[in-house]
Amino acid sequence: MKKIVFIALTVISCACSNIKQEQGVEIIPLGLAFEQPEEISVKDVGSHIDYVPLETTDESLIGDRAYIRILKDKLLVGSREQPVKMFDRKTGKFIRCVGKIGQGADEYLLQDGFPVFWTDDVSGIIYVQTEGQRILRFDADGSPLESIHLPEGLPRLQGLSVVGNGDDLYFYQKTLFKKNEDKIFSYNIPTGKLHTEIANQEDTIPFELTKTPIILGGYGNNPASPHCLILYLKNDKVVFDYAKEPCLWAFDDQIYLKENFNDTLYCVSDQSLEPRYVFDLGSRHWSYEERYHPEGNEDKIAFNYVLEGDKVLFFVFQTNYYEINYKGLGKDETYWGIYDKENGQVKVMAKGKIGDPENGLFVKSFQTATAEGELAGLLDIAEVKEWIEENPSKKDNQVRQLLSDLPDESNPVAVIVK
Template identity: 25%
Template sequence: MKKLFILLFAICFTMCIPKQKTGDAIFVDLDRPEKASLFDYFRSIELIPLETSSDILIQGITKVVAHQNYYYALDKPQCLIFAFDKTGKFLFKIGTKGQGAGEYAFIEDFNINPFSGNIEILEPYGRIHTYDVSGNFIETKRIAYPGFKVAHSLAALDTATYVSQSVFEPKKIHYFNLDEQKLLHEEFEEDMELGSYSHGPYQYENNWFFFRPVHPVVYKMGKERLEVAFQFDFGKYTKEGRTAVFSQESERNFAKRTEEMFDQFSYMIQSVRHNNKYIFASLFWKDQNHRANVIHDKSTGKTKYIIDFDEKVWFNSYRGEAVIITDEYALMPIQWVDLEKRITKEMLDDKQKATLEKLLQADMEQNPILIKYWFK
């Protein structure tokens, strides 16, 4: 009897111990949002209005690259790259549509190659146009290894090795040697339908990172293959996130497909970024009307799931590609019409308040504004 009692006690004790989270996964309790202020993380906020004139009109920024105190902004609808200095003054733009030297039909992605120091513009069907950082055309190369179909992002791992992401191919990641026109490796199999919600890889320091909308793992693009960088644990809501089931109607109706996505997954990751201290993620929770933020503090190991900041402003982005996080600052482009949803006078010093007031009083729509959040 005594042995039976000890056995029952041991079973009960074991069942009552809280479950350990998977490995070093970042646990996020989506049922328990917490309070936080942006000034728990940032010491000051700076507004950088991008110069506006009749010759410099941006429809929408889909990606920003910061390089040597310049900002290069991709306006994908217009197939243009605008260059601005650190104050937002316009410098030049790259934009020549056509089939000739240095001309292109569409820009899918662009980066500054860390090995050459040049701008590389990707056309999805395999042309890479190279310019110097002043916007002067250098050359065009083709991705033409056997079996190549389409590339939706491009990242240089060394002078010849690149990684591309193919949104609508079964295997998403492709390592290839551009000089030898040789496919080296491909991986990360996922249902093609999920590609509609994907975002491009992001860069931190000299490394590239890859994440998916409902898959909870963030990968580093290693020299030869993907390597797990970190992962999220959403508790009972966590799913592998590589497969989904959609109706025939959703094939013709994107809104219906999104509805069916949220029927199968309670969250959709829109952006992930990290630096030496924090991991940031923006996501939709339950539907596209519920924005939320995840901020993980590496130094304390604590994670906050935040729906509303104390300042009652948005701090997330529909377009993950447009967010920059460094060890010094976070930078996010916003549309002029959304300015009051993103910032309040109380959040700014006197100089920045004057900038905000001038923007709000403008009698014509302005180009996007870069909001720069300086870390403590």
């Protein structure tokens, strides 16, 4: 298991570009690209794209707020009030439900009506979170394995973000109210040992709440979180604190960390938490001390998540972070961005559709990435058909024809770029 030393949060949060350059860390000039937006195409993201319509049957029907994972030759989709569904990666044919909703040995409870699951490319395991501190395990074919009962010492599982890498699970806990809280834990499955890896040793930044926080199911740019906590600040500003954030990920047998208000992407190494990339945000950098001060920070950048592809980093970020557009109110703006790891090119575009000129189609966004660097998302078939009608070019394209022939009530289409 990879062992990490204790590091103070002052080191984690500073993101000082001069120091990082001296350490040989790559700089991503996002602030400059933000001022010169460009359209992003599929060819910017990868060299090949697959559209896989997911079979629609009574048993395989996918509900609202669907999100996708990939595990080897399988596609797995979670959605509201539904168990995790497994499909063939190439054909989209429905294979089975992974476990069942319930309280039995191989059954799991939904969180806010939503299944919380993740996959591990190294071990080939599907993990599904259920009640208490129990995690169910299934093999790559969806057959149940022995479940995990996490030991005492780990914070409440429902509020942690989790990623797997071989024999280890890594947990991230965001600090809001307390100081000296542990931030990252790891759990070794064969030995059953829990390790506190990185501790937060800096005072928590105070902020003043004007109302009692409430829980809202889902919402926002994070597709995998079952709910968020709404914190009301001064001047009617609000914070959406997600129960789970995709801030940890595995790529090429390594674990990485990227926090919302931090400009630095870290590699979780054997000896330390090592800076790997730094987003140079220019005047849009949001200092650690100012993160709960809405006034004067309207144009600052806060990240929603980063996905790592084989060719690029794909990231989602916001401005006007505290003017969240909830129920038609607010002024927040969401953007897609990519960083080409080979040539250093950065592109930014307002939230919309990533073009696929070759097929005359589009990608709405990406929800997940594999450890091999494949990016994937889902497209609503009704939206695809509307797009085809409004953009009649490429009429003879086989993919377009296949999607246009699907019934409006069909399951989503999986989109995979590699």
